[in-house]
Amino acid sequence: MASLHLSNVTKHYDDKQPVIHGVDLEIGDGEFVVFVGPSGCGKSTLLRMIAGLEQISGGQLHIGGKLANDTPPAQRGLAMVFQSYALYPHMTVFDNMAFALKLAGQKGAQLNEAVQRAAAILQIGHLLDRKPKELSGGQRQRVAIGRAIVRKPGVFLFDEPLSNLDASLRVQMRVELSRLHQDLKSTMIYVTHDQVEAMTLGQRIVVMNGGRIEQAGTPHQLYNHPANLFVAGFLGAPKMNFIKATVAQVVGSRIVVRLPDGSLFAPEVEAGDARVEDQVTLGVRPEHMGPGDTITLTVAHAEYLGDQTVVYGSMSGDASLIAVKLAPDRAPPSAGSTLGVQLLPHRSHLFNAQGAAFLHPVTNKH
Ligand SMILES: Nc1ncnc2c1ncn2[C@@H]1O[C@H](COP(=O)(O)OP(=O)(O)O)[C@@H](O)[C@H]1O
Numbered sequence: 030m031a032s033l034h035l036s037n038v039t040k041h042y043d044d045k046q047p048v049i050h051g052v053d054l055e056i057g058d059g060e061f062v063v064f065v066g067p068s069g070c071g072k073s074t075l076l077r078m079i080a081g082l083e084q085i086s087g088g089q090l091h092i093g094g095k096l097a098n099d100t101p102p103a104q105r106g107l108a109m110v111f112q113s114y115a116l117y118p119h120m121t122v123f124d125n126m127a128f129a130l131k132l133a134g135q136k137g138a139q140l141n142e143a144v145q146r147a148a149a150i151l152q153i154g155h156l157l158d159r160k161p162k163e164l165s166g167g168q169r170q171r172v173a174i175g176r177a178i179v180r181k182p183g184v185f186l187f188d189e190p191l192s193n194l195d196a197s198l199r200v201q202m203r204v205e206l207s208r209l210h211q212d213l214k215s216t217m218i219y220v221t222h223d224q225v226e227a228m229t230l231g232q233r234i235v236v237m238n239g240g241r242i243e244q245a246g247t248p249h250q251l252y253n254h255p256a257n258l259f260v261a262g263f264l265g266a267p268k269m270n271f272i273k274a275t276v277a278q279v280v281g282s283r284i285v286v287r288l289p290d291g292s293l294f295a296p297e298v299e300a301g302d303a304r305v306e307d308q309v310t311l312g313v314r315p316e317h318m319g320p321g322d323t324i325t326l327t328v329a330h331a332e333y334l335g336d337q338t339v340v341y342g343s344m345s346g347d348a349s350l351i352a353v354k355l356a357p358d359r360a361p362p363s364a365g366s367t368l369g370v371q372l373l374p375h376r377s378h379l380f381n382a383q384g385a386a387f388l389h390p391v392t393n394k395h
């Protein structure tokens with residue numbers, strides 16, 4: 030069993046302010062979980078505490094049901110892959126991959142077979158005699174992953190392993206990591222600051238900010254039902270539009286808000302404890318807006334991207350720019366022209382003054 034359970038886990042370096050504030054998280058056996066968040070939010074620290082490379086200041090870490098706070102790294106059944114490959118330059122690919130097994134006393138046919146199997150999974154069998162300097166960046170990263178695979182860990186820990194690769198190779202390695210997970214069925218925890226990597230790799234995403242978990246859920250849940258402004262703004266590009274609004278009416282369980290231009294709009298959310306005159310934020314993603322007549326934008330500029338056109342404009346009463354994704358076959362509107370835009374009530378989000386989302390009427394509806 031390679032499940033993990035973190036209970037009120039905290040971290041402070043020296044006597045300074047805590048950098049991880051009471052994290053609670055359950056990771057199932059075989060699950061692929063991504064920790065994502067801005068630089069400095071504590072992703073690596075949390076991963077390194079799981080790995081045993083950093084002392085846990087408070088709380089409990091269970092691995093496979095056993096308390097592991099003080100278990101030495103080598104006895105946790107984990108293997109970690111870092112951003113820097115740190116291969117031994119004087120050793121061949123084979124020897125780099127065999128190194129940990131040799132240390133553990135393996136040799137002969139058994140050792141050879143373990144390395145060959147890992148190399149086959151990663152399609153680097155033809156590179157086993159080369160030295161690291163004779164490899165491309167992508168091949169080196171595969172060797173680094175191979176070193177982890179040969180040890181057959183119950184849990185793989187990845188800390189931004191693709192950051193040093195160019196964009197097209199990152200896309201390719203993303204696909205390979207997903208395939209690797211399907212093949213090995215191991216538990217994987219993957220740290221990244223890149224929301225696209227998080228969305229594409231994670232069966233579950235843990236969004237972190239300032240040493241806290243903002244929300245954990247499937248990519249679908251986080252994208253369609255973000256719990257707060259931070260998660261709503263972090264996932265998606267161009268990011269969700271935020272429009273300042275005021276609660277104009279509360280009718281039964283529904284809210285009608287007044288937009289900056291004075292118009293009224295009723296997003297499909299539960300009113301909760303909203304009161305008339307509350308300051309709120311309406312959130313609508315650029316792809317959930319289209320030509321229509323809910324609001325009128327004065328166009329600032331348009332970006333033609335081939336598969337879509339993104340138009341930026343502002344509504345009267347609020348100078349901030351709103352992004353709208355349009356089909357590419359429409360001629361982009363010119364700067365200074367007006368664009369009528371429809372807001373979809375059932376694809377709209379509403380956040381209270383503290384940034385917490387009002388619930389959608391039927392969760393998982395979308
Ligand atoms: N060894 C250390 N000593 C003191 N502070 C550290 C140390 N490592 C990280 N930190 C601090 O902890 C916070 C989280 O860092 P880190 O986990 O590396 O963030 P991330 O991986 O999300 O970018 C940051 O404020 C960072 O400066």
Ligand SMILES: [Mg+2]
Nearest residue numbers: 072073074188
């Ligand atoms: Mg980091």
